[in-house]
Amino acid sequence: MEIYDYPKNREAFARAVKVIPGGIYGHLGPTEGCHIPASAYPFYSERAEGAYIWDLDGNKFIDHLAAYGPMIQGYADEDINKAAFEANKLGDVVTLPGTLSIDLAELLAETVNIADWSLFAKNGADVTNLAMMTARAATGRNKIVMFKGCYHGTNMWHQHEGDPGVAPGDVENNIYVEWNNIQQLKDVINANKGEIAAIIAMPYNHTVFQDNELPAPGFWQQVRKLCDDNGIVLIIDDVRAGFRLDLAGSDHYFGFEADLICFCKALANGWNVSALCGKDSLKQACSSVMYTGSYWHTAAPFAAAIANIKKLHAHPDAPGHMRQIGEGIMEGMEKVGANHGFHLKATGEPSLFYLRIADDDSFKLHQEFIAECVKRGSLLASHHNHFTNLAETQEDVDKTIEIADEALSVVASRHPEMGFTA
Ligand SMILES: Cc1ncc(COP(=O)(O)O)c(C=O)c1O
The missing domain is CATH 3.40.640.10 (Type I PLP-dependent aspartate aminotransferase-like (Major domain))
Structure with missing residues (x-):
């Protein structure tokens, strides 16, 4: 899988911190909302359509946050x-x-x-x-x-x-x-x-x-x-x-x-x-x-x-569609987590699912996992619930789980002392 890098995003953020307190303040910033390690955070979007965003470097993401909730139909409806x-x-x-x-x-x-x-x-x-x-x-x-x-x-x-x-x-x-x-x-x-x-x-x-x-x-x-x-x-x-x-x-x-x-x-x-x-x-x-x-x-x-x-x-069943997408992600995450020996826990209502690797109370392992997902094109948050939307499809769910599988493998091989399976 391609691993994203963000040179243009980082350049824009360096400009921002000089003239805007915190660079990107509040929940859209790299710390308050996502708590994604800055090396994995894309910072800025160039455009957004349906269930996807493209960042300044042209990287494409499945967006599991829907702008932290508003984009219930997907972007650019x-x-x-x-x-x-x-x-x-x-x-x-x-x-x-x-x-x-x-x-x-x-x-x-x-x-x-x-x-x-x-x-x-x-x-x-x-x-x-x-x-x-x-x-x-x-x-x-x-x-x-x-x-x-x-x-x-x-x-x-x-x-x-x-x-x-x-x-x-x-x-x-x-x-x-x-x-x-x-x-x-x-x-x-x-x-x-x-x-x-x-x-x-x-x-x-x-x-x-x-x-x-x-x-x-x-x-x-x-x-x-x-x-x-x-x-x-x-x-x-x-x-x-x-x-x-x-x-x-x-x-x-x-x-x-x-x-x-x-x-x-x-x-x-x-x-x-x-x-x-x-x-x-x-x-x-x-x-x-x-x-x-x-x-x-x-x-x-x-x-x-x-x-x-x-x-x-x-819509024939708008809440039902969003629930189904969320259930697919929750079940898929728990399953793929277990395959690698992680206790990857999914809680809350499926259309606003919350994820946590429960093997480590410091949340560091979970942040590492999320960072590896983000760098592969699945934009998840570390400590906030997610938001499904009506533009998402089963294909997005499958891709999300495929990315999670590879991300868990990377995290597992980085921590041999914890006995996970790479
Ligand atoms: C449950 C809840 N209440 C209130 C708010 C505040 O909304 P706003 O940021 O639009 O002022 C939020 C924002 O995330 C929220 O999640």
């Missing part, structure tokens, strides 16, 4: 881009907004189980923040319960005490509990009677740097009841999993109803729009919150979201 460009031509950022946002809110009300209304913004953090403010406005309470390790964005209250730039007051209303631990949640609610505005949670635990955990049987139904009994707003952060498990929302998929649900990534196949959807009972509270942004009424992303959701509905 003609139907969605056409709808967006047509809307853009008519007027994109205009003093008086167009009516596409109404069309999208109506479509979401038909699609998403709990959605009576939607308010649109740009990023996931915009809507998790609005959800929190809506819950506070509705309840007159301040405290927010979250699950340990969960990620809801980068606003001040999303951060942790001691993080650079964060004042203690920014996070003083946050309470953290362990995933799937109902007793701990009950204890926290009892200790803070009448003070908790909301519980905000991802639909299952797809935290980075750990095996992903599904809800225990009955977990969500018990959480729902605790919220009802204590006047707490239940917010589901479906920014990452939204539309991949169930077009009606991941709460629907797991058999319960959220009060508020946050969408972003897969909403418009890469066009920048996020949505907070909610029940009628919280509409007044939401409209009482002062909330806006310079580009929040931009027309093209609304048109893209409408085209994307219609295309998802028109």
Whole structure:
């Protein structure tokens, strides 16, 4: 197999670090998101189409990250881009907004189980923040319960005490509990009677740097009841999993109803729009919150979201296809791992599969494995869940496993002391 090198990418990154803090900041950078050793990281893309990206050096990758979620149909989808460009031509950022946002809110009300209304913004953090403010406005309470390790964005209250730039007051209303631990949640609610505005949670635990955990049987139904009994707003952060498990929302998929649900990534196949959807009972509270942004009424992303959701509905089984691709990769990885004597573990929902070589708690072996996959054209992340998409085929799954086979062989021969099979 060809082993990729990245001279042009490295040259561009060297330019970037001089003028951009961190070079590529945030989750698209070489450290925060992927944690791929820099020698294997391609840094920049030149173009992207379907399930593939080509980097600056012309190397082609099967992209298992779909831009960290947005590209649910695959890159450069003609139907969605056409709808967006047509809307853009008519007027994109205009003093008086167009009516596409109404069309999208109506479509979401038909699609998403709990959605009576939607308010649109740009990023996931915009809507998790609005959800929190809506819950506070509705309840007159301040405290927010979250699950340990969960990620809801980068606003001040999303951060942790001691993080650079964060004042203690920014996070003083946050309470953290362990995933799937109902007793701990009950204890926290009892200790803070009448003070908790909301519980905000991802639909299952797809935290980075750990095996992903599904809800225990009955977990969500018990959480729902605790919220009802204590006047707490239940917010589901479906920014990452939204539309991949169930077009009606991941709460629907797991058999319960959220009060508020946050969408972003897969909403418009890469066009920048996020949505907070909610029940009628919280509409007044939401409209009482002062909330806006310079580009929040931009027309093209609304048109893209409408085209994307219609295309998802028109697909014979969009979540089923993404699940099948993920199952193929999970099963294939575990099998090929076992053939080489590795405990290569795949967890979480298949359309957002998470991988880890469980033979080594330092994660170094896993990073080595991922680096060898990336250098052969399979773009995986070391410590983040992946995202399957509708452009992927069985051929991509087979190629991914073939690459993993060779990568494991390389890692095994590099560590004879561990007794793996090359
Ligand atoms: C579960 C979850 N919530 C919120 C966010 C924040 O979204 P954004 O980065 O668009 O602000 C993310 C981003 O990855 C996420 O995965």
